[in-house]
Amino acid sequence: MDINAVVGKNVKHHREAKGFSQEQLAFEADLHRTYISGVERGVRNPTVLIIAKLADALGVKPSKLLELEE
Amino acid sequence: MDINAVVGKNVKHHREAKGFSQEQLAFEADLHRTYISGVERGVRNPTVLIIAKLADALGVKPSKLLELEE
Incomplete structure (x- = not known):
C-alpha cells in the first residue's frame, strides 16, 4: 500500500475511534475539511508538520499515523 | 522537540549506523545532498513520500523516523 x-x-480509523466528523478533526487540527478528506483518501501527500497536527488532534503519536496496521 | x-x-542516527555519507544517502533515496543536510538539521519539512524514500534507503520503517527516541 502506498x-x-x-x-x-x-x-480515518483514529478519527472514527474518537467519534470525530471530518469537520471536527479539521477544526481541531486547524486544517480545511476538504484537506482532511483528501488525506483520508490518500490523494494528499502531507508534510511531517501536518502529520504532527493531525496526530495531536487525534491524541496519538505522529509515528502511529505512518504505521501499516495488519 | 520540533x-x-x-x-x-x-x-542522521540511522544514516551513520549504516555508515552512509550524506552523499550516499542522497543517491540511494534519489534526493539532493543539500536536501539531506537540511532534513538532518531540522530545517526541512519533508512530506510523507520523502519520509518513505529515506526510510527505504535506510532500511527502517517510515514510522521509525518520526519516533522521539529517549
Whole structure:
C-alpha cells in the first residue's frame, strides 16, 4: 500500500475511534475539511508538520499515523 | 522537540549506523545532498513520500523516523 494511503487509513480509523466528523478533526487540527478528506483518501501527500497536527488532534503519536496496521 | 528536528536526528542516527555519507544517502533515496543536510538539521519539512524514500534507503520503517527516541 502506498504510504499516503496508509496515512489516510490511519487518520480515518483514529478519527472514527474518537467519534470525530471530518469537520471536527479539521477544526481541531486547524486544517480545511476538504484537506482532511483528501488525506483520508490518500490523494494528499502531507508534510511531517501536518502529520504532527493531525496526530495531536487525534491524541496519538505522529509515528502511529505512518504505521501499516495488519 | 520540533517534529522536523526529531526526523533530522533520526535520519542522521540511522544514516551513520549504516555508515552512509550524506552523499550516499542522497543517491540511494534519489534526493539532493543539500536536501539531506537540511532534513538532518531540522530545517526541512519533508512530506510523507520523502519520509518513505529515506526510510527505504535506510532500511527502517517510515514510522521509525518520526519516533522521539529517549
